[in-house]
Amino acid sequence: MHLKKNANQTLINFLNSHKPNSWLLKKASQMPLKKALIHREQSYSFLQLALLVQGYANYWHKRLADKPTTVALLGNNSLEYVLTILALFELGIKVQFLNPRLTSREIVFQLNDAGCEHVICTKNVWQDLSVNFKIYKALDLLEISQLPIQQIFDYGYRSENIASIMYTSGTTGHPKGVGQCFKHHKASALATKKSLALTSEDCWLCVLPLYHIGGLAIILRMLICGCSVYLVEKFQAEQIQTLISTKQVTLASVVTKMLQDLAELLPTAIYPANFKTYLLGGGPVAKDLLLKYQKFGVAVMQSYGMTETCSQICALPAQDALSKLGSAGRPLEGVCLKINAPQKDGIGEIWLKGSSIISNYLGQKKTTDWLKTGDLGYLDQDGFLYLVSRQSELIISGGENIYPTEIEHLLQRLPQIKQVAVVGQKDPTWGQVPVAFLTLKTSVTKIEILDYLTSRLAKYKFPKAFFVVKKMPMTASNKIQKYRFLTDEKGSLVEYEL
The missing domain is CATH 3.40.50.12780 (ANL, N-terminal domain)
Incomplete structure (x- = not known):
């Protein structure tokens, strides 16, 4: 990336006259030519990265005129996404991370819960949230690289300050806000x-x-x-x-x-x-x-x-x-x-x-x-x-503790099974019984599964039913959302029962 002489000199002058608090500015001072980030075969040194981020921080300082303390970011992995995070950090703004796979309703809940009114969307994700929020589009790399640096921002990275806000992935269906400090x-x-x-x-x-x-x-x-x-x-x-x-x-x-x-x-x-x-x-x-x-x-x-x-x-x-x-x-x-x-x-x-x-x-x-x-x-x-x-997820059946992971590990060894999720289903006799949801590589019968389990698992731990699904409901971190099977009253996730 070509470095603008005046921007480069502005940053160098700052680093020579200040002891930066910013982790990025420190690295730009200590190892300016060291390779920091590689994206699509293009590499950026710590100094080049700092220049891009400072230009972008200047842009958002003007764009976010009412000086919010928290700004949400909605997007998928991209260089622009990283630059937006780092620019907001330099401005001392908390970044609330939104999962673009969520519905608008779920996103709005998280924004309201965190008290955040500003949302930046990268170009690969755009969502109309409602009139209650201020929505901005992130700039692309070419636009960011042309931004002037009028002042150096070093307001973030304070130890006790919240850097990022994430909501728990919701495997239980009840996400909570997590404020992660620097x-x-x-x-x-x-x-x-x-x-x-x-x-x-x-x-x-x-x-x-x-x-x-x-x-x-x-x-x-x-x-x-x-x-x-x-x-x-x-x-x-x-x-x-x-x-x-x-x-x-x-x-x-x-x-x-x-x-x-x-x-x-x-x-x-x-x-x-x-x-x-x-x-x-x-x-x-x-x-x-x-x-x-x-x-x-x-x-x-x-x-x-x-x-x-x-x-x-x-x-x-x-x-x-x-x-x-x-x-x-x-x-x-x-x-x-x-x-x-x-x-x-x-x-x-x-x-x-x-x-x-x-x-x-x-x-x-x-x-x-x-x-x-x-x-x-x-x-x-x-x-x-x-x-x-x-x-x-613990299943208590007739007073016995059944751990779904034990059953899942065994079933995953069968070559016909691709993914498996075991959950506890209410039962009038036993309180709960385990049932299994499967995605398959090739066809398999219930008899084949039970024969395989017979010498490997206590009988009271056997799933009482096996349901085949086309696709597992997943979180953004690739964890199966087991609660979805318990709330799927219409059976829309299930293709058939073995």
């Missing part, structure tokens, strides 16, 4: 840096949605740790594999569905020595899939985290992958974890506290230092965490 993001990035031995020479592939914490966290690691980010707009297994094979990326964050698709390429895939690992989040993964990656010598680091923890707070090191197969690992630096009220089997609710973890939801007062996750799990004798299920 201190939370910084603590998360530094803990990840230590866990993965992250250096400025690393390049992190970002294909997860930026409106999800797994995607945004990668951008913030770039600003804090000085690594490069390769931004990809849409997941395509072949493209990801090419970027890895040509040594362009050293780490990649993925969710289970992505890992499954990439596994199809393993027999012919090339993984250079500089590729460190896939960082896996977004829910449980079948052990068979992990074993397949180990067979081909490809590292997969399982992790556990959520919106409320600013990404991962537990991770399983590669050296423990075999001996602790199925574990989410140990807590990262600065994280305290305990199992509250464990049962005889050691399973209880996971409670967390630490420097990267929020203390309360938007509109709620802080009541305790601990975040009650609603997830069930246990710690083994070495302190490794094993996830069992969401507490809200």
Whole structure:
């Protein structure tokens, strides 16, 4: 990108005369020519990125005349999306991240709940929300690159200030606002840096949605740790594999569905020595899939985290992958974890506290230092965490606890089954019984499934019904929305019953 001489000099003069608070401006001062962001094969140094962002910050400073404290952002992964985030950060404006897959009604609820009246839409997403909100269109890259820099903005990145607002993904159907402060993001990035031995020479592939914490966290690691980010707009297994094979990326964050698709390429895939690992989040993964990656010598680091923890707070090191197969690992630096009220089997609710973890939801007062996750799990004798299920998904049938994840892992091993979700259905005799919803690769019968389960699962855990669906209802972070099966009174999701 061509640097405008006057804009470049304005920024250099500022950096020479000020000690910036901005994480981006600090990197532009410390390593101006270091590659920061790569998008569509075009790379931008920290200095080039800072120039684009400052020009855009000047634009929004004038455009947002009534000086809002919170601005929402609606869009999908793009360079313009990243530049908008960073420009708002420099202005000291909280960014509310909106999922473009939500309905207008759901988006309006989140905006009203957060008290936000201003929405910026990128060109790949446009939505007419209502007359109650001020809607702006983001500029494209060419327009941004031509913006003048009249003053340098460095109002953001204050430790205690909220940087980002995200709403929980809604797997239970009740999203809550999460205000993530800059201190939370910084603590998360530094803990990840230590866990993965992250250096400025690393390049992190970002294909997860930026409106999800797994995607945004990668951008913030770039600003804090000085690594490069390769931004990809849409997941395509072949493209990801090419970027890895040509040594362009050293780490990649993925969710289970992505890992499954990439596994199809393993027999012919090339993984250079500089590729460190896939960082896996977004829910449980079948052990068979992990074993397949180990067979081909490809590292997969399982992790556990959520919106409320600013990404991962537990991770399983590669050296423990075999001996602790199925574990989410140990807590990262600065994280305290305990199992509250464990049962005889050691399973209880996971409670967390630490420097990267929020203390309360938007509109709620802080009541305790601990975040009650609603997830069930246990710690083994070495302190490794094993996830069992969401507490809200626990099925109690005739007094017996049934964990859907156990059943799902078994059913996913059947070659005919692509995806599976097990939920508890009300039953007059047992209180609840498990039922399974499936997407299929090839046809399968109920008898075949039950025969497979017979020697592998206690009979009281058998799903009482199997329903085939065309497509699983998913969140933006590729988690199955199980509550949709419980509220689907007309059966619009189900094709047929086995």
